[in-house]
Amino acid sequence: MRNALTELGFAEDFRIALHNLRDVSDEQLIGRVRRIDRGWSTFLCVNVGEVSANTSLHERKVRNLGADVAVGDWIIVSADSERIVTVLPRRSRLVRRASSEDVRAEAQTIAANLDVIFLVHALNNASNARRLERELVLAFDSGASPVVVLTKSDSIEPSEVAAAKANVESIAMAVPVHVVSSMTGEGLDELRTHVRDGATVAVLGASGVGKSTLVNALTGTNTQETGAIRLGDNRGRHTTTAVDLVPLPEHGWLIDTPGLRAIGLWTSGRGIERAFADIFRLAEHCRFRDCKHEHEPSCAVQTAIAAGDVSEARLASMRRLVAEEAALERQQQRQQQRQSRRN
Ligand SMILES: Nc1nc2c(ncn2[C@@H]2O[C@H](COP(=O)(O)OP(=O)(O)OP(=O)(O)O)[C@@H](O)[C@H]2O)c(=O)[nH]1
Ligand SMILES: [Mg+2]
Ligand SMILES: [Zn+2]
Structure with missing residues (x-):
């Protein structure tokens, strides 16, 4: 079934998430954040009761007031557009x-x-x-x-x-x-x-x-x-x-999006492993499982560099990112500990 909301990207996972929410009323609004300006979210929406109906989208504004929202988010908003009730779980x-x-x-x-x-x-x-x-x-x-x-x-x-x-x-x-x-x-x-x-x-x-x-x-x-x-x-x-x-x-x-000057890492997932899949694949063939790819004997990564298959700069770049991620994780942990001590 297609309607204006599915055109907006309201896929099955969001439909299920909405369905599983408690205390949502038909008069509330379900919408997607289009733009954020100085604490206000502009969003495109319908009434919750009309998710399956053939109604067109309205544009509304709501204050973010501490809600963690970004453009692209699906939000439930009170009927009077006064506050964001909840942000649906993100798929990415x-x-x-x-x-x-x-x-x-x-x-x-x-x-x-x-x-x-x-x-x-x-x-x-x-x-x-x-x-x-x-x-x-x-x-x-x-x-x-x-x-x-x-x-x-x-x-x-x-x-x-x-x-x-x-x-x-x-x-x-x-x-x-x-x-x-x-x-x-x-x-x-x-x-x-x-x-x-x-x-x-x-x-x-x-x-x-x-x-x-x-x-x-x-x-x-x-x-x-x-x-x-x-x-x-x-x-x-x-x-x-x-x-x-x-x-x-x-x-x-x-x-x-606005042009970003700096691209600092934040999430530690498998991003580095995937972006540097060539080096990770080679590393499986190093003699030592904990090879640092520096001066170890039978290092497949250094062999590839010597053969010109991987650049020294690329390996150095990967090292910097790995170190940045590790430092970030330590910092995040310290902040979490400080936070939980306060609570
Ligand atoms: N010759 C040529 N110029 C282009 C092309 N695409 C963009 N430009 C020019 O590049 C300049 C910058 O384009 P924008 O689209 O404003 O760049 P942006 O990435 O949105 O920049 P920010 O909004 O500042 O992050 C403009 O003068 C464009 O006309 C292209 O395909 N060919
Ligand atoms: Mg631009
Ligand atoms: Zn190695």
């Missing part, structure tokens, strides 16, 4: 460590309930392998599927495209890599194959790589503001300032 969430000077570790949920994450890099910028590795770890840990998108193919010589793509593929490995131009439309149809019916796709990347322009090209609209990059260093000007859920003509949803 893209989280980074909030960038702050503070020593305290805090999480920032960029978006929730995603199926796919487009990791966007511009072909006219020097390739940023280390950043892409981090983004892949974050994306794998989110529970959604990453896809790498190389934009602005019109801005470099056609003869340079293949080498740039191959270079990125050597980092992305099994993750699909698409070359596109929002100006000429090149590659957009192939990219659309990742947007299944009702799927939600987040668009992530540094400022100025062309995320909002890509969102406009895929939706065939001009809803997202775009901004010229700075001359000289090709950097963006942080044109997009809020995360935004935008409908696609193919019945899916795109989430445009």
Whole structure:
């Protein structure tokens, strides 16, 4: 059965979660967060009693008031839109460590309930392998599927495209890599194959790589503001300032995000293992099970580096991420202990 709510991505798992909630009344609202501005969530909704009806969506605003909500979340809101009653369990969430000077570790949920994450890099910028590795770890840990998108193919010589793509593929490995131009439309149809019916796709990347322009090209609209990059260093000007859920003509949803400067790890899952699957696979062939891949004899990783199959920089990058994750886990544990002592 299709209605406006299923078009919004209200799939079976959310339906079951709603059904299992107690104390929910038909007059309350069930909706999805479209945008968050200064403590207010804008959401698209119907009355709980109408989840299976053929009614159209309303747009409402509610104060977040301490509720942990992100764009893409499914929320139950009181009938008068005064408060968020509950946030439905997320099927995936893209989280980074909030960038702050503070020593305290805090999480920032960029978006929730995603199926796919487009990791966007511009072909006219020097390739940023280390950043892409981090983004892949974050994306794998989110529970959604990453896809790498190389934009602005019109801005470099056609003869340079293949080498740039191959270079990125050597980092992305099994993750699909698409070359596109929002100006000429090149590659957009192939990219659309990742947007299944009702799927939600987040668009992530540094400022100025062309995320909002890509969102406009895929939706065939001009809803997202775009901004010229700075001359000289090709950097963006942080044109997009809020995360935004935008409908696609193919019945899916795109989430445009502001360009992130830093991609700090937050969740420790199998992200590093998946982003560096090549090194983990090699490590199974090291003589010692606890091989550090430094100076141990019969180290399969060092053998691969000597043969030029894996770069030294990639191994160093993995080590940095492993160390960052370990330090973060210690910090999270300390904070938890302090918290439970207070309670
Ligand atoms: N030549 C070319 N320019 C593009 C393409 N896509 C985007 N641009 C240009 O790149 C600049 C930045 O584009 P935006 O879409 O605003 O970039 P963004 O990633 O959304 O940046 P933030 O919102 O700051 O994070 C604009 O001047 C766009 O016109 C493309 O495919 N080809
Ligand atoms: Mg933008
Ligand atoms: Zn080894």
